[in-house]
Amino acid sequence: xxxxxxxxxxxxxxFLVIALxxxxxxxxxxxxxxxxxxxxxxxxxxxxxxxxxxxxxTTPDDPGRIGGFGLPVPxxxxxxxxxxxxxxxxxxxxxxxxxxxxxxxxxxGIAVTLQLVALNLQVLTGGPFGMNFVxxxxxxxxxxxxxxxxAYLLFVAALVLLVWWGLAxxxxxxxxxxxxxxxxxxxxxxxxxxxxxxxxxxxxxxxSMVMGLAGAVYAHFIGFIAPEDFLxxxxxxxxxxxxxxxxxxxxxxxxxxxLVWAIWTGSxxxxxxxxxxxxxxxxxALQVAGIGVALCLVLLFRPTGLLGRRD
Amino acid sequence: xIRSFGGVRAVDDVSFTLGQGTITGLIGPNGAGxxxxxxxxxxxQPPSGGxxxxxxxxxxxxxxDQRTRLGIARTFxxxxxxxxxxxxxxLLVAAKDQTGERFWRAWTSARTLAREExxxxxxAWHWLRFMGLERLASAPARTLSGGQRKLLELARAMMQxxxxxxxxxxGAGVAPPLMAQIVDRIRALHAEGVTFLIIEHDMxxxxxxxxxxxxxxGGRLLMSxxxxxxxxxxxxxxxxxxxTAH
Numbered sequence: 001x002x003x004x005x006x007x008x009x010x011x012x013x014x015f016l017v018i019a020l021x022x023x024x025x026x027x028x029x030x031x032x033x034x035x036x037x038x039x040x041x042x043x044x045x046x047x048x049x050x051x052x053x054x055x056x057x058t059t060p061d062d063p064g065r066i067g068g069f070g071l072p073v074p075x076x077x078x079x080x081x082x083x084x085x086x087x088x089x090x091x092x093x094x095x096x097x098x099x100x101x102x103x104x105x106x107x108x109g110i111a112v113t114l115q116l117v118a119l120n121l122q123v124l125t126g127g128p129f130g131m132n133f134v135x136x137x138x139x140x141x142x143x144x145x146x147x148x149x150x151a152y153l154l155f156v157a158a159l160v161l162l163v164w165w166g167l168a169x170x171x172x173x174x175x176x177x178x179x180x181x182x183x184x185x186x187x188x189x190x191x192x193x194x195x196x197x198x199x200x201x202x203x204x205x206x207x208s209m210v211m212g213l214a215g216a217v218y219a220h221f222i223g224f225i226a227p228e229d230f231l232x233x234x235x236x237x238x239x240x241x242x243x244x245x246x247x248x249x250x251x252x253x254x255x256x257x258x259l260v261w262a263i264w265t266g267s268x269x270x271x272x273x274x275x276x277x278x279x280x281x282x283x284x285a286l287q288v289a290g291i292g293v294a295l296c297l298v299l300l301f302r303p304t305g306l307l308g309r310r311d
Numbered sequence: 312x313i314r315s316f317g318g319v320r321a322v323d324d325v326s327f328t329l330g331q332g333t334i335t336g337l338i339g340p341n342g343a344g345x346x347x348x349x350x351x352x353x354x355x356q357p358p359s360g361g362x363x364x365x366x367x368x369x370x371x372x373x374x375x376d377q378r379t380r381l382g383i384a385r386t387f388x389x390x391x392x393x394x395x396x397x398x399x400x401x402l403l404v405a406a407k408d409q410t411g412e413r414f415w416r417a418w419t420s421a422r423t424l425a426r427e428e429x430x431x432x433x434x435a436w437h438w439l440r441f442m443g444l445e446r447l448a449s450a451p452a453r454t455l456s457g458g459q460r461k462l463l464e465l466a467r468a469m470m471q472x473x474x475x476x477x478x479x480x481x482g483a484g485v486a487p488p489l490m491a492q493i494v495d496r497i498r499a500l501h502a503e504g505v506t507f508l509i510i511e512h513d514m515x516x517x518x519x520x521x522x523x524x525x526x527x528x529g530g531r532l533l534m535s536x537x538x539x540x541x542x543x544x545x546x547x548x549x550x551x552x553x554x555t556a557h
Contacts, residue, residue: 169418174404174411174428181393181404188391191353192405193379193471194412202414 013149015265016258020156021218023257025234026241027163027250028210034247034308035171036203037183039100042091042107043211043238045114048230049087050080050212051219052118055131058220066124073137077216084212085205092204096197111235118227130226134219152221159217163210164250170206171250179203233288237264240291244298246308255306263294312351312371313360314344321347323530324361329475334497334507336521338514338541340551343527345510346388349477352508353385354378365475380407384473388480388510390460392467394453398444401452401463402435403428405470431470438466442496458489465496469505476500478509482516494520518542526550 025047032038040046054076056067071079095106118125125131142148170176178199181189186196219225237260245256267290275283298305314322322344329335337345350356352363354375363371370378392401409431410416411424439445442462447455455463461481468476481493494516501507511517517524518538526533526541528550534541541547 166418170414173414173417173424174409175414175417177396177400177404178412180396180400184393184395185391187355188387188393189404190355190375191379191385191387191391192467193376193407194404195374195376206414 010146010149013146013153015261017149017153017156017221018218019258019261020153020160021214021221022238022241022261023160023254024156024163024214024217025211025238026245026253026257027160027167028207028214029238029242030207030247030250030253031167031171031203031210032207033242034249034253035176035179035183036200037100038096038200038204038207039104040107040204040207041104041235041239042109042111044230044232044234045107045111046084046088046208046211047215047218047234048111048114048118048227050084050215051225051230052125052131052215053083053212054080054216055134055219055225056124058135059131059133065122065126073135073220076135076220077213080212080216081209082212084215085209087212088205088208089201092201096200096204108232108235111230111232115227115230115232118230125227128227130224130229131219132224134223134225136220136223156217156221159213160254163213164254167210168250175199175202236288237261237291240295243295243305246305249305249307252305252307259306260291260294263290312348312358312363314347314351314356315359320530322351322358325527325530325532326361327525327532327535329506329508330523331474331506332501332504333523334501334509334521336517336524336538337508337510337527338512338517338524339527339533342529343550344530345527346479347530348527349385349479349508349510353383353477379471379473382472382474383477384468384471384475385477386461386464386468386479386481388483390457390464392452392455392460392463395451397449398452398455398463399432399435399439399448401467402438402470403431405467406431406434407471435466435470438469441469441499442466443492456486456489458485458493461485461493462489462496465493465500469500473505475506475508478507478511480510480512482511482513490516 025043029040029043032040057069057071057079058073058076059068060070061068091107091110095103098106119128121127136148139148142151178189178194181194182196182199190196241256241260242253244260246252264287267287271283271286312322312325313320325348339345347356351358354373358371361371362369365381365383370381396404410420410427416424436445439448442465444459444462444466447459452463481497482490485493497507497520509521522537523535524538524541525535526547533546533550534544
């Protein structure tokens with residue numbers, strides 16, 4: 001069994017865990033954009049808050065920085081969701097009163113600021129050196145790297161299913177119906193007695209909590225986080241995933257995440273194979289261009305995405 | 312009520328009382344301040360001054376959703392259905408005080424939600440049949456004609472169980488057969504005790520439907536009276552023919 005998990009299969013497991021980490025973030029963005037029309041361009045910031053919150057809560061004590069409470073991983077994950085949610089609440093109360101384009105500018109600015117804070121607030125985040133020893137629960141019990149990766153894949157898959165189920169319950173409820181009405185015409189929704197701001201804020205906070213959970217999932221899988229894990233490119237990737245998969249459909253969000261991550265890693269492998277070492281830095285830009293081309297193709301031939309219902 | 316935009320008083324010291332159970336017309340030339348007055352009553356714009364009372368309760372500081380809950384509904388000059396939602400969903404979403412609008416209840420109270428949903432669906436079908444829209448229930452609202460959208464907005468307003476309905480030009484851009492249907496439905500709702508305030512440019516419609524009629528011009532309330540009194544008043548003729556009367 002363990003031998004089977006070596007080589008390509010081991011890579012597939014690793015690939016799927018990361019793809020499902022993206023799927024979680026995309027599900028969060030789908031609630032915000034696909035169902036409510038909230039233009040959040042600061043996705044990376046909410047993932048960062050979740051990742052760091054869980055790392056601070058669960059890592060062992062470190063004399064070099066504040067935190068390191070050594071709490072159990074589930075506590076870290078709940079803490080990640082609450083931190084990202086609280087942060088979204090603080091950002092959302094002023095920002096959600098703004099028009100769409102201003103919300104985009106605000107969230108983008110906040111995500112960049114957070115990344116800089118993580119980079120410079122060494123006493124809390126470890127600064128550019130990041131945070132090491134983020135616990136990987138049951139690592140020894142599960143037979144080392146490959147066995148543990150497989151177990152973690154099952155755990156993350158279960159988490160994605162649970163979040164999908166929870167969000168589907170929400171979006172098919174009267175609450176979700178109001179979100180769609182607000183997305184279609186906020187003034188008309190207000191005219192039929194819906195307090196649009198409350199619903200927008202709730203969707204923003206809940207979506208950000210899912211992003212925070214994804215951050216924790218990432219931190220405990222890799223065991224190490226650093227500020228460059230949460231650059232604006234992450235936001236770009238997640239938006240590409242949602243657009244390709246189809247905004248307004250949970251299955252689309254998950255499918256888009258797996259597909260775009262496959263394109264991303266596949267193009268990276270091809271570049272590794274065919275580009276000489278001296279051209280690697282320039283070739284890396286082709287990965288972003290590849291996603292851009294995929295986006296253009298989807299928007300040209302299937303504007304609602306592969307599974308999207310939004311029209 | 313007063314509403315200023317910079318130096319312009321769009322609604323300039325307008326004061327009136329709406330009789331319960333009436334169909335009151337609100338007429339005046341373009342730019343008279345009629346729609347702004349609607350926005351002030353519905354709560355989509357805050358007043359610059361003045362007071363608004365509804366059933367012995369001061370409401371000018373209430374939010375729009377609170378006013379809807381008290382029983383004030385409105386429609387728009389250019390109908391604003393939720394285009395991607397089905398006609399039925401357009402009605403369902405408008406029902407007020409739904410338990411399922413609290414997001415956590417979607418996880419915790421499936422049975423209550425199902426029971427409520429069945430009840431409001433039944434009500435929605437009643438209003439769809441009432442407006443003659445039942446065959447379009449599952450069509451996306453964007454596929455409806457202008458007149459059908461007006462009927463949909465009226466049905467959506469009725470889902471809120473209002474006691475006062477503000478109708479902004481229910482006849483504008485509507486084909487004559489549908490127009491007759493809209494007028495007929497307004498009369499039927501009126502017979503059930505709903506009070507209407509109607510902005511309308513179609514004078515025949517106003518004169519046949521509305522008692523009394525308020526006339527606005529240049530942000531001010533020019534006069535109010537029966538349709539015959541309004542028609543005979545030289546100030547009204549002046550307001551329509553001679554531009555805005557200041």
